[in-house]
Amino acid sequence: MVGGPFYTVNLGRKDSLVSTQSSVEGHMPLANMTMDEIIKKFESKNFTVQELVALTGAHTLGFAHCKEFAYRLYRYSKTVPTDPAYNPKYAEALKKLCHNYEKNPAMSAFNDVMTPSKFDNLYYQNLEKGMGLLESDNALFQNPKTRPFVQLYAKNQTAFFHDFARAIEKLSLNGVKTGNQGEVRRKCDAFNSIHI
Known part of the structure; x- marks a missing residue:
């Protein structure tokens, strides 16, 4: 609907039986972290620097x-x-x-002031112009480990779409719940029943 790439969404993923803010803290990158800290967060989940930069391209929306x-x-x-x-x-x-x-x-x-409702590579072009909204956005262009990928995606939307699609598919498989670790919820915002 917003012009982005198609990618496979695997069916059957279970929802967690735990849903608390404290269980998320420390696992997600924050906007004021250094790029080296963010890279370590992604590496701890087996994501490369290039996959990190591709996934951050989701900031083209929102x-x-x-x-x-x-x-x-x-x-x-x-x-x-x-x-x-x-x-x-x-x-x-x-x-x-x-x-x-x-x-x-x-x-x-x-996040992307130029085309806020379109999934495209202008987010990366904006970073090169000093228009990264969050400190972590700006750090993508400033850090020598991530800058080459920002420059690649700023020039080549096809490469961004391809790499984003592969990385988001990989992300969807991260931490998959199996057996009794989770459930397929009947209502997205509520557990099916109380679990002890």
């Missing part, structure tokens, strides 16, 4: 709340209020958009 990146706009350091990695015009637009974020926590910005 948005982030201003509170997730406001420190880059207003309080980057004691001497520099705005992260110099931001394109200056982009930073000014974000400041206008997010000026009231503390009073209105729902305020947000698109």
Whole structure:
């Protein structure tokens, strides 16, 4: 529907019998982590640096709340209020958009300001122009391990689509529940029954 690649979705994956915020903490990369920390998170799940960069291309869609990146706009350091990695015009637009974020926590910005509702490779092109919304987005272009893949995908949407499709298929098989480790829920947002 949004122009992205087709890929196989395996059927029959079971949902976990545990659903808590604490069970997720420490397992997911955070926007303010260094790229080396994020690479280690992905490597611990058997993903390559290239797969990490391809999967992060999902940021071509969606948005982030201003509170997730406001420190880059207003309080980057004691001497520099705005992260110099931001394109200056982009930073000014974000400041206008997010000026009231503390009073209105729902305020947000698109991850890809150029084509926010289209799955394409402009996300990577934006990174080269200093228009990475999150610190982790910007780090993809700054880090010498990830930059070559950002540059590849910025130039070659076909390569991005191919690599994204393979990586998302691999991700869908990560940590699959078998036997009595999980269940196929009748309602997505509720367990079928109470488990002890």
